[in-house]
Amino acid sequence: MYGATFGxxxxxxxxxxxxxxxxxxxxxxxxxxxRIEPRDWMPDAxxxxxxxxxxxxxxxxxxxxxxxxxxxxxxxxxxxxxILLAKVQDEAGHGQYLYSAMETLGMSRDExxxxxxxxxxxxxxxxxxxxxxxxxxxxVGWLVDGAAIVNQVALCRTSYGPYARAMIRICKEESFHQRxxxxxxxxxxxxxxxxxxxxxxxxxxxxxxxxxxxxxPDTQSSHTAQSMQWxxxxxxxxxxxxxxxxxxxxxxxxxxxxxxxxxxxxNAERGHYDYGQIDWDEMYRVVKGDGPCNTKRIEHxxxxxxxxxxxxxxxxxxxxxxxxxALGEAAA
Amino acid sequence: MNDSIVPITAxxxxxxxDGWRLFEVFVRPRRGLSHSHVGSIHAPDAHMALKNxxxxxxxxxxxxxxxxxxxxxITASSxxxxxxxxxxxxxxxxxxxxxxxxxxxxQM
Amino acid sequence: MTASPIATDTTKADRxxxxxxxxxxxxxxxxRVAEWASWAPQLEEDMALANIGxxxxxxxxxxxxxxxxxxxxxxxxxxxxxxxxxxxxxSIWLVEEPSLHEYNKLIAQLFYFSAYYVPLLERLASSVDxxxxxxxxxxxxxxxxxxxxxxxxxxRLGDGxxxxxxxxxxxxxxxxxxxxxxxDVDPVVERLxxxxxxxxxxxxxxxxxxxxxxxxxxxxxxxxxxxxxxxxGRQGLHSEHLGFVLAEMQYIHRLHxxxxx
Numbered sequence: 001m002y003g004a005t006f007g008x009x010x011x012x013x014x015x016x017x018x019x020x021x022x023x024x025x026x027x028x029x030x031x032x033x034x035r036i037e038p039r040d041w042m043p044d045a046x047x048x049x050x051x052x053x054x055x056x057x058x059x060x061x062x063x064x065x066x067x068x069x070x071x072x073x074x075x076x077x078x079x080x081x082x083i084l085l086a087k088v089q090d091e092a093g094h095g096q097y098l099y100s101a102m103e104t105l106g107m108s109r110d111e112x113x114x115x116x117x118x119x120x121x122x123x124x125x126x127x128x129x130x131x132x133x134x135x136x137x138x139x140v141g142w143l144v145d146g147a148a149i150v151n152q153v154a155l156c157r158t159s160y161g162p163y164a165r166a167m168i169r170i171c172k173e174e175s176f177h178q179r180x181x182x183x184x185x186x187x188x189x190x191x192x193x194x195x196x197x198x199x200x201x202x203x204x205x206x207x208x209x210x211x212x213x214x215x216x217p218d219t220q221s222s223h224t225a226q227s228m229q230w231x232x233x234x235x236x237x238x239x240x241x242x243x244x245x246x247x248x249x250x251x252x253x254x255x256x257x258x259x260x261x262x263x264x265x266x267n268a269e270r271g272h273y274d275y276g277q278i279d280w281d282e283m284y285r286v287v288k289g290d291g292p293c294n295t296k297r298i299e300h301x302x303x304x305x306x307x308x309x310x311x312x313x314x315x316x317x318x319x320x321x322x323x324x325x326a327l328g329e330a331a332a
Numbered sequence: 333m334n335d336s337i338v339p340i341t342a343x344x345x346x347x348x349x350d351g352w353r354l355f356e357v358f359v360r361p362r363r364g365l366s367h368s369h370v371g372s373i374h375a376p377d378a379h380m381a382l383k384n385x386x387x388x389x390x391x392x393x394x395x396x397x398x399x400x401x402x403x404x405x406i407t408a409s410s411x412x413x414x415x416x417x418x419x420x421x422x423x424x425x426x427x428x429x430x431x432x433x434x435x436x437x438x439q440m
Numbered sequence: 441m442t443a444s445p446i447a448t449d450t451t452k453a454d455r456x457x458x459x460x461x462x463x464x465x466x467x468x469x470x471x472r473v474a475e476w477a478s479w480a481p482q483l484e485e486d487m488a489l490a491n492i493g494x495x496x497x498x499x500x501x502x503x504x505x506x507x508x509x510x511x512x513x514x515x516x517x518x519x520x521x522x523x524x525x526x527x528x529x530x531s532i533w534l535v536e537e538p539s540l541h542e543y544n545k546l547i548a549q550l551f552y553f554s555a556y557y558v559p560l561l562e563r564l565a566s567s568v569d570x571x572x573x574x575x576x577x578x579x580x581x582x583x584x585x586x587x588x589x590x591x592x593x594x595x596r597l598g599d600g601x602x603x604x605x606x607x608x609x610x611x612x613x614x615x616x617x618x619x620x621x622x623x624d625v626d627p628v629v630e631r632l633x634x635x636x637x638x639x640x641x642x643x644x645x646x647x648x649x650x651x652x653x654x655x656x657x658x659x660x661x662x663x664x665x666x667x668x669x670x671x672x673g674r675q676g677l678h679s680e681h682l683g684f685v686l687a688e689m690q691y692i693h694r695l696h697x698x699x700x701x
Contacts, residue, residue: 039408062483069477076693077518077701078501081474082494088477089490093388096483100372103354109374110351134692134701166371173392184701192699300478308481310607311543312350314600315376319353321599322377352482374484376596383589384484387491 030231035161038104046230049223050160051105052121053232055112058098060124063297065091067131068140076134083180084137090177094170101162117302119289124148126209128291135188135195135202141181143203143210143248149174150244151214159231182251189255203252204260211275212283214241220280245273354403355381357388359395367399378402451635454628455569456510457530458638460520461674463503464531467521469553470496471685475540488589492550495582502575522693526683527676532621536673536681544604544611547593551655552615554587556622559647563639572637591655598659605660612656613664620668623648626675 022041029036036042065088072088075081099109115121126144131137152174155167188199215221215237227233245264252259263276285291352374358367370389375381381400389395473493480486504517534553539545561583564576597608623641633640656663673679693701 062478065478065486072474072477073471073688074692075701076522076696076699078497078504078521080701082497082501085474085477085490085494085497089487089494092483092486092490093391096373096388096487097371099483103372108351108354162371187700192696194696195699304479304481307479307541308485308543309350310601310603311481311485311597312352312376314604315380315596316349316352316600317604318596318600319377352484374482380484380592384487387484387487391491 030159033157033231035164036159037161045226046232047105049227049230050163050232051102051107054098054102054105054160054163054166055107055115056122056124058095058102058112059116059121060127061091061095061098063123063127063301064144065095066297066300067127067129067293068137070131071134071137074134075137080137080184087141087177087180090173094173097166097169098163101160101166104162105160113305117298117305119298122287123297124213125283125287125291126213127297128286128294129205129209130293133198133202135185135198136206138181138184138188138199139202139206141177142185142251143181143206144213145174145177145181146248147210147213147244149178150240150247154234154240157231157234185255185257189257199255200257203255203257207259207261208278211241211245211278212286214238214244216280216283217278242272245275249273352376353381355385355400356403356406357381357385358399358401359385359389360397361395363396367397372403373400375400450631452510452512454632455637456507457628458632459503459507459510459572461530463500463507463520464529465535465553465557466496466503467500468529468531468682468685469535469549470494470500471689472535472537472539472546472549476546479540481543492586492589495579495586499575499579499582502578506571506575518693522690526678526686529678529682529686530674530676531678531682532618532673533671533679534615534618534621536679536685537615537618538681542611544597544607545614547590547597548608548611548615550586551590551594552619552652553622554583554590555651555655556619556644556648557583558587558651559644560639563643567638568636587651591651594655594661595659598656598661608659609661612661613666616664616666617669618671619648621671621673624670624674 019041023043026036026040026042026046028034029040036046068084068091069088072081072084075084099112102112103109112121116123126147131140149171152167152171156164156171158164158167185199185203188195218224218236218238221237224233224236228236248259249264249266261276263274265274267274286294353376355373355375355378357370357373359370360367373381373384373388375384378400382398385398385400390398470493473489473496476489477486477493480489500521501517504520508515508517508520534549537545537549539549558580561576561580565573565580567573567576594608594612597604599605623645625641629638629641632638653663671677671679
């Protein structure tokens, strides 16, 4: 998930040298619901957890550019083409905001990219599913961005300052993403028989993966407790998942479509929708690397990065030459 | 981390031939307001940094002026120095407008 | 946007022809740029290229819409983009050339095109056709940015490493023969230039030459000496690449005739 953790292995965290004044200040800031800023002392485990979470959130944005980027050249109208290109551009931007926040904690973007390319950093597993029809663009915008928004709004109050500020910026831009996806499906749902069929088919394929974006159930999520204590995480996985389901049901009804869950039903006692059992085996399988598109997504990233190396090197070489010339001129 | 003069961002400067330098970005959102820090950008040189910053931070018309500064050029105060660096201002309350009682009816 | 008065049938046919040429250049080039989404050498370049792609697409849409108005048969921007076949397109071969995975080619393509498009738009801004002039003014701001971006990269890559110089020279040489088409003078252009609707290519060409000379020199690259073969895109005979571009671009739209999106 954007910003969720999947039982990550934190055992490689180093022992912190505890600065008792720093720890006291840190604890007070957390208790006060204030923000931890880059120059504050923080436990090493906190630093590593936040680095990993922001990095994986950033990776998710740039990997997410792939399934949607695939449809820009095939969009069925010029208006849709424009919207999709603008959306993908925003995702590149969100990746940049997040890498920027991560870098304030001591990991460079290059290092994080290496970890992604090596498969040691994860990204939102929802993008390991293939986007195969135009309706998928609508479903991804509505459901995947919709689920991301639920998580991201919660993260606007995360304890690490730069991360919270990046989230506020991202949330402003994200609502356009969800609306355009829903609008695209709305048009399909009122269109030809072929379009209606395409719409329902895409919803059928993206609903469960969207629910899995919120991570494992609270009972299986061993790291939630610590993240909640540090106020990195402000709500549990199940709380956010339930919120998303509740808001989506009325939206799918307006489309005249259904979610592929026969157990989805309003529970008056709870005040929420009951829903069917999520296939956690599948979720873990896909997270661990056996999803339909895992290999493709990483190979694509690796290829883009490798093919661009000569360009990045050249621009640095040119910058160095320019700097040398400027010095030479100054001396003259 | 007891150095009192350290860069605002902690990462090691890149030694890779293909890594781009980090620049901090400051945007003036509207005439009349001052520049404030909005984040960072990567670029091979300052000129490109400015263009990249424009694309990233102002494509929805969120700014009228952009400054970029190489992250390595920024000097920051350290939290360790916080008390002595900032505290003296705390007891000079006469700098704050609320310290003064202004007679009713006077416009200030 | 108000339609300009249409004097004669010849003028109408000529104006449609000319506007569709500009539209197709912008549309096909935006396609080439959009292919780069998620493939750029750096995240910042993904952002910059998306901007350029969006600009060109926006220009294409304005021009296609105007062409449809001139034609007067009720064709929308989408009808013209998605339902014409290869021989009805009027793009030059330069914008049809594939460049994905070869950044040097993309940059050379953007540079050569923008170096022509900027002086063209500068002159089109004073066209007696008010709509065309307005579109030109709006597009000019964007085109200047594209030229600055592309020229900057030609210099960075030409005067970077030995490897980048070789690659940039190769791209500059490879695309050179395709740079003549834009300045082709045919009866349509001559008629429209004579009535002040469009600039004569003869006024644009010297500016292009100067820009190219200056940037290649600064980039420490040599100017190619091959012929600048005048192609036939303006007459509807295209490179083999256009067919593949249209197959990809038009497929979904054509699969669902008369559907709304």
